[in-house]
Amino acid sequence: MELHQLTIHELQEKIKSGDVSATQITQSVFSRIDTVEERVHAYIRLLKEEAMAAAAKADESIKKGDIKPLTGIPIALKDIVCTKGITTTCGSHILHNFVPPYNATAVEKLRAAGAVFVGKTNMDEFAMGSSTETSYFGPTRNPWDLERIPGGSSGGSAAAVAAEECIASIGSDTGGSIRQPAALCGIVGMKPTYGRVSRFGLIAFASSLDQIGPFTKDVEDCAIMMNVLAGYDPKESTSVSAEVPDYRQFAGRDIKGWKIGIPKEYFIEGIDTEVNAAIKKAIAVIEQSGGQCVEISLPHTQYCLAVYYIIAPAEACSNLARYDGVRYGLRATDVRDLLDMYKKTRMQGFGAEVKRRIMIGTYALSAGYYDAYYKKASQVRALIKRDFEEAFKNCDVILTPTTPTPAFKIGEKTDDPLQMYLSDIFTISTNLAGIPGISVPCGFTSGGLPIGMQFLASHFEEGKLIQIASAYEKNAKIEKRRPKL
Amino acid sequence: MEFETVIGLEVHAQMLTDTKIFCGCSTKFGGAPNSHTCPVCLGMPGVLPVLNKKVVEFAMKMALATNCEINKSCEFARKNYFYPDLPKGYQISQYAYPLAEHGHILLDVNGEQTKIGITRIHMEEDAGKLMHDEHNPSSYVDLNRTGVPLIEIVSEPDMRSSEEAADYLKRLHEILVYLEICDGNMEEGSFRCDANVSIRPKGQKEFGTRAELKNMNSFRNVQRALEYEIKRQQYLVENGGTVIQETRLWDDAQGATNSMRSKEEAHDYRYFPDPDLVPILVDETWVEKIRKELPELPLTKRERFIKDYQIPAYDAGVLTADKALANYYEEVVKLCAKPKAASNWVMGDVLKFLNEEKRDIRQCPITAKSLADMIRLIEEGTISGKMAKEIVEDMYKTGKSPQTIIEEKGLVQITDEGELIKTITSIIEANPGQLADYRGGKEKLFGFFVGQAMKATKGKANPQLVNELLKKMLA
Incomplete structure (x- = not known):
C-alpha cells in the first residue's frame, strides 16, 4: 500500500508510531497527483511548495510529541473557501485573480488541527451545477470513468479523494453538492446541520442553504473531520452554539432497535434500476444489523425542486451582486461609463448557468412577483421542514438513494438544465430543512460506477449518521475497489 | 382655490x-x-x-x-x-x-x-x-x-x-x-x-x-x-x-x-x-x-422648568434646546437660588458671547459657579447690575471668578452712607442753579443729580442708596 491510498486514521497510527513522516505522506500524495491529475483535473490550484513546508513543520511538531487530529494529513480545499494570500476563484472568471486577505473559519480550524493543504479543488462556477462542468477552468473527470462527470458542485474535492490525490477534502453543499459527488465518486460525504460548521469565508451561493462538510474515504475519517470542523463561530450570526460531541465515538456502535424511515416519495419512476437494486440490498444489510426499516411519508417532497429553484437563485442574485468590478476580481476594460462597466464585467465574468440563476432569482424577487414566488416558496419550505420533524417522531434516521442515477457522461446534460437539476432531487430537501445528511458508498453498477446511499437525521444528530453509516460500512462488506487510473 | x-x-x-x-x-x-x-x-x-x-x-x-x-x-x-x-x-x-x-x-x-x-x-x-x-x-x-x-x-x-x-x-x-x-x-x-x-x-x-x-x-x-x-x-x-x-x-x-x-x-x-x-x-x-436608561426628555424638562423655576415658556424653550445648556442653567440656579435672574443672564449675556464666537455651552469659560456668585453679589448689593454687565464680559474673556475681577479692578460698590452723603453734599453745593430749578418743580433734574453722583463715584455707588439719599437731601 502506498501512503496516499490510506485513510486519516490509518496514517495517524503510522505517524504516532513513527513509521512515516508527514513529509513522506505529502510526497506520496504529490507523486500521485503527478501521475493522475492531468487526466482527472480535480484541482484549480496546487500548493506543493506550501504543502511541503507545512509537512516539514508538522514533522517538527511530531518530533516534539505534539500530534493534533490532522497533523501531517494532506487535505484539499474546495476553491469556494477563502484562503489568506492564496487565490480563491469559486470556479469563476470573475474571481480568477481574487486573493482573500483572510481565511475561512473552516480553513483556520483545519490548519489549527495540523492539516497540510494540498490545493484548491475545482467546482461548478459559484457552486451552481451538479457536474463540475460549469467551472471556468474546465471540467473535472470522474476517476472511475474519465468520460463521466464526478458530480458537483464539489466535483473536484470528491474526485481528489477518490483518485487519492489527497487523503480527505472539504466541499460545500447547497442542494447536494457534497453528497451527490461523494455518491458518484464512491466516497463518504457529509452535509452537516445548517449552523454546525461556520460559513465565514465560504463564498456564498445561497446563504440559508450553504454548509461546509467533509469528503473522506471512510466513515471514521468523516467523524475525525467533523470533530475538527464543527462548532460555534462568533463571526457568523447563523452559527449555532450547540455542544459538539466527539463524533468518533459513534463509529462502531451498533444500531440495534433503530427505526429507519424509508420515504415512499423517494422511490420514484426514473431511478436507475441498478441504483434501486443496490439500495434494496443496503436496506437488507441495515435490517440484518438490527435496524428496523419502516415506510414513512414526506408529503411535500414533490415541491422541493421548485422551492429550491426559487430560494437558491433569489439569495444568489443578491449574494453575487458584489461582483461588480469595483473593488476586486475581474473588471472589464474599454467601458464607456459606470453602467457599461457593470454590464461588461458581469457579462464577461459570469458563465451561462450563473447568469441563468441570477435572472431567475431577480425575477422571483421582483415587485409584483415576490408574493407568488419567494414568499410562497418560503412558506412551502416551512412545510418541507415540518415533514421531516413529523417523520423523525417515528424513526431515528431516514434512508434514501443519494442520486437517481450513477455518474452521467460529460456533456450529456449541459444543454438541458432541468435534467441537470433532477440529479439533486434526493438531496435538496435536506438543505431546505437544514438537517444533516451523509452519503456512503453502497456498491457498483455492472459498468463499475459507484452508487451512493444517503442517511438523513434530525438537526444536530450528525452522531446518528456516523453511527448508522459506520454500522452499514462494517456489515455491508462492500468490496474495496480503487479506480483504475 | x-x-x-x-x-x-x-x-x-x-x-x-x-x-x-x-x-x-x-x-x-x-x-x-x-x-x-x-x-x-x-x-x-x-x-x-x-x-x-x-x-x-x-x-x-x-x-x-x-x-x-x-x-x-x-x-x-x-x-x-x-x-x-x-x-x-x-x-x-x-x-x-x-x-x-x-x-x-x-x-x-x-x-x-x-x-x-x-x-x-x-x-x-x-x-x-x-x-x-x-x-x-x-x-x-x-x-x-x-x-x-x-x-x-x-x-x-x-x-x-x-x-x-x-x-x-x-x-x-x-x-x-x-x-x-x-x-x-x-x-x-x-x-x-x-x-x-x-x-x-x-x-x-x-x-x-x-x-x-x-x-x-x-x-x-x-x-x-x-x-x-x-x-x-x-x-x-x-x-x-x-x-x-x-x-x-x-x-x-x-x-x-x-x-x-x-x-x-x-x-x-x-x-x-x-x-x-x-x-x-x-x-x-x-x-x-432601556427605558430606565432614558434621560429626562426635552419636553418634560421644559414643562418642569416652567413649573419649578417659574420662568416663561420662551425661556424654558431656549434653555432646554440643548441638554448641556439646561444642565448649566440648573447648576446656576442651584447655587444662587434666583431662577429668573439666572435665566436672564444665561440667555442674555452668556448665550450672546457664545453665539458670537460660535461656541457651545460646553466651551463656556464662565463656570456655573462664577455666574451664580455674580448673581448673588448683585443680590447682596456688592455690585450693581450695570457693573455686573462689565464684570460678566471680563469673566467670559478671562475665565476669572467675579470676586477676583471685582478685587482686581476695585469695583466694589460704595454702600457707605457717610461717604455718599459727603459726595452728594459737594455735588449739591457745586450746582446751586440746578438745585433751585429742581426745588422749583423741574423734577427731571433728579436724573442729573444721580448721574453726577455716579460719575463722581465712577459708577461704584449703589444706585438704590444714591436714589434714597438724593430724595432726602434735595427735598
Missing part, C-alpha cells in the same frame, strides 16, 4: 456607536479614505455580518422617546441595487418587520400642541462615498462610512406647513441629541432628511400626488425647499398642470428643486429577509432596562 399642504418626513440619524453596525471598524468621521474598513464592510466574498447590539439599544431609546411600540421580533432585509458606494450590491436595512412602529411626538406651535405620528423606526447601514475627479473622467470610492449605523425615522404625513415640518425636525434632532445616540451634525451627514410633499384642495380627503425631496442639509434648507416645492406644485395645478410622482433634488445655490428621477425610473429594490442575520427578539426585560 385654497390648498392644503401635506408633508411627511424621513429622517436618517447616524448612531453614535464606536464601531460599525456589522463589523468592528471605527465609525469616526474623516480619516484617510478606506482606512476604517475591513473585509466585512468592504463586502468581500464569503464574509458575514454580525449585529452590533448597541445599535439596537440606541434605536430602542429613540423608539421609546417617540412613544413607539417596539416589536417583539424584527428582522433585517436586503435592499438590492447597484452603486459603487454600496460594496455588497445591497444595503442591509429593515423592511417588512421594523424595530418599532406607531409612535408620535408633540409639537408646540404658538402654544398649541400638535401630535405628529411616527410610522416606524428602523435600523440600517450607511453606504460609502464617491469622490469625483474634476480633471479626469474617474471617480474614487471611500468606504469609511460604509456600515456606519443609521436609524431611519419615518413620520406620518401629518404636517401641514413648512414651519411645522421644520419644527418637527428640530424636535427630533433635540431628542436624538438628548439621548446621546446621535451627534446631530447636519453638515457631516449625521442627521439627514428627505421630505414627501403634496398639496390638495382644502377639504379634500385624498392625498395629492407627492414629490420626494432630497439633498437638504440644514433645517433652513428643508424649510426653503418645502416652501419652493409647495409653490411649484400650486402653480402647476393652478395653471392646469398635474404633479407627477418623482424624486426631486434641492439645489441650494439655485434655490429650487429639480427632477432627479420619475416613478417609472424608480428602483425595484427586491427586498427580502437577509439570510445571514437572525431575527432580533426584544423581550419586556430588555425594553424595561
Whole structure:
C-alpha cells in the first residue's frame, strides 16, 4: 500500500508510531497527483511548495510529541473557501485573480488541527451545477470513468479523494453538492446541520442553504473531520452554539432497535434500476444489523425542486451582486461609463448557468412577483421542514438513494438544465430543512460506477449518521475497489 | 382655490456607536479614505455580518422617546441595487418587520400642541462615498462610512406647513441629541432628511400626488425647499398642470428643486429577509432596562422648568434646546437660588458671547459657579447690575471668578452712607442753579443729580442708596 491510498486514521497510527513522516505522506500524495491529475483535473490550484513546508513543520511538531487530529494529513480545499494570500476563484472568471486577505473559519480550524493543504479543488462556477462542468477552468473527470462527470458542485474535492490525490477534502453543499459527488465518486460525504460548521469565508451561493462538510474515504475519517470542523463561530450570526460531541465515538456502535424511515416519495419512476437494486440490498444489510426499516411519508417532497429553484437563485442574485468590478476580481476594460462597466464585467465574468440563476432569482424577487414566488416558496419550505420533524417522531434516521442515477457522461446534460437539476432531487430537501445528511458508498453498477446511499437525521444528530453509516460500512462488506487510473 | 399642504418626513440619524453596525471598524468621521474598513464592510466574498447590539439599544431609546411600540421580533432585509458606494450590491436595512412602529411626538406651535405620528423606526447601514475627479473622467470610492449605523425615522404625513415640518425636525434632532445616540451634525451627514410633499384642495380627503425631496442639509434648507416645492406644485395645478410622482433634488445655490428621477425610473429594490442575520427578539426585560436608561426628555424638562423655576415658556424653550445648556442653567440656579435672574443672564449675556464666537455651552469659560456668585453679589448689593454687565464680559474673556475681577479692578460698590452723603453734599453745593430749578418743580433734574453722583463715584455707588439719599437731601 502506498501512503496516499490510506485513510486519516490509518496514517495517524503510522505517524504516532513513527513509521512515516508527514513529509513522506505529502510526497506520496504529490507523486500521485503527478501521475493522475492531468487526466482527472480535480484541482484549480496546487500548493506543493506550501504543502511541503507545512509537512516539514508538522514533522517538527511530531518530533516534539505534539500530534493534533490532522497533523501531517494532506487535505484539499474546495476553491469556494477563502484562503489568506492564496487565490480563491469559486470556479469563476470573475474571481480568477481574487486573493482573500483572510481565511475561512473552516480553513483556520483545519490548519489549527495540523492539516497540510494540498490545493484548491475545482467546482461548478459559484457552486451552481451538479457536474463540475460549469467551472471556468474546465471540467473535472470522474476517476472511475474519465468520460463521466464526478458530480458537483464539489466535483473536484470528491474526485481528489477518490483518485487519492489527497487523503480527505472539504466541499460545500447547497442542494447536494457534497453528497451527490461523494455518491458518484464512491466516497463518504457529509452535509452537516445548517449552523454546525461556520460559513465565514465560504463564498456564498445561497446563504440559508450553504454548509461546509467533509469528503473522506471512510466513515471514521468523516467523524475525525467533523470533530475538527464543527462548532460555534462568533463571526457568523447563523452559527449555532450547540455542544459538539466527539463524533468518533459513534463509529462502531451498533444500531440495534433503530427505526429507519424509508420515504415512499423517494422511490420514484426514473431511478436507475441498478441504483434501486443496490439500495434494496443496503436496506437488507441495515435490517440484518438490527435496524428496523419502516415506510414513512414526506408529503411535500414533490415541491422541493421548485422551492429550491426559487430560494437558491433569489439569495444568489443578491449574494453575487458584489461582483461588480469595483473593488476586486475581474473588471472589464474599454467601458464607456459606470453602467457599461457593470454590464461588461458581469457579462464577461459570469458563465451561462450563473447568469441563468441570477435572472431567475431577480425575477422571483421582483415587485409584483415576490408574493407568488419567494414568499410562497418560503412558506412551502416551512412545510418541507415540518415533514421531516413529523417523520423523525417515528424513526431515528431516514434512508434514501443519494442520486437517481450513477455518474452521467460529460456533456450529456449541459444543454438541458432541468435534467441537470433532477440529479439533486434526493438531496435538496435536506438543505431546505437544514438537517444533516451523509452519503456512503453502497456498491457498483455492472459498468463499475459507484452508487451512493444517503442517511438523513434530525438537526444536530450528525452522531446518528456516523453511527448508522459506520454500522452499514462494517456489515455491508462492500468490496474495496480503487479506480483504475 | 385654497390648498392644503401635506408633508411627511424621513429622517436618517447616524448612531453614535464606536464601531460599525456589522463589523468592528471605527465609525469616526474623516480619516484617510478606506482606512476604517475591513473585509466585512468592504463586502468581500464569503464574509458575514454580525449585529452590533448597541445599535439596537440606541434605536430602542429613540423608539421609546417617540412613544413607539417596539416589536417583539424584527428582522433585517436586503435592499438590492447597484452603486459603487454600496460594496455588497445591497444595503442591509429593515423592511417588512421594523424595530418599532406607531409612535408620535408633540409639537408646540404658538402654544398649541400638535401630535405628529411616527410610522416606524428602523435600523440600517450607511453606504460609502464617491469622490469625483474634476480633471479626469474617474471617480474614487471611500468606504469609511460604509456600515456606519443609521436609524431611519419615518413620520406620518401629518404636517401641514413648512414651519411645522421644520419644527418637527428640530424636535427630533433635540431628542436624538438628548439621548446621546446621535451627534446631530447636519453638515457631516449625521442627521439627514428627505421630505414627501403634496398639496390638495382644502377639504379634500385624498392625498395629492407627492414629490420626494432630497439633498437638504440644514433645517433652513428643508424649510426653503418645502416652501419652493409647495409653490411649484400650486402653480402647476393652478395653471392646469398635474404633479407627477418623482424624486426631486434641492439645489441650494439655485434655490429650487429639480427632477432627479420619475416613478417609472424608480428602483425595484427586491427586498427580502437577509439570510445571514437572525431575527432580533426584544423581550419586556430588555425594553424595561432601556427605558430606565432614558434621560429626562426635552419636553418634560421644559414643562418642569416652567413649573419649578417659574420662568416663561420662551425661556424654558431656549434653555432646554440643548441638554448641556439646561444642565448649566440648573447648576446656576442651584447655587444662587434666583431662577429668573439666572435665566436672564444665561440667555442674555452668556448665550450672546457664545453665539458670537460660535461656541457651545460646553466651551463656556464662565463656570456655573462664577455666574451664580455674580448673581448673588448683585443680590447682596456688592455690585450693581450695570457693573455686573462689565464684570460678566471680563469673566467670559478671562475665565476669572467675579470676586477676583471685582478685587482686581476695585469695583466694589460704595454702600457707605457717610461717604455718599459727603459726595452728594459737594455735588449739591457745586450746582446751586440746578438745585433751585429742581426745588422749583423741574423734577427731571433728579436724573442729573444721580448721574453726577455716579460719575463722581465712577459708577461704584449703589444706585438704590444714591436714589434714597438724593430724595432726602434735595427735598
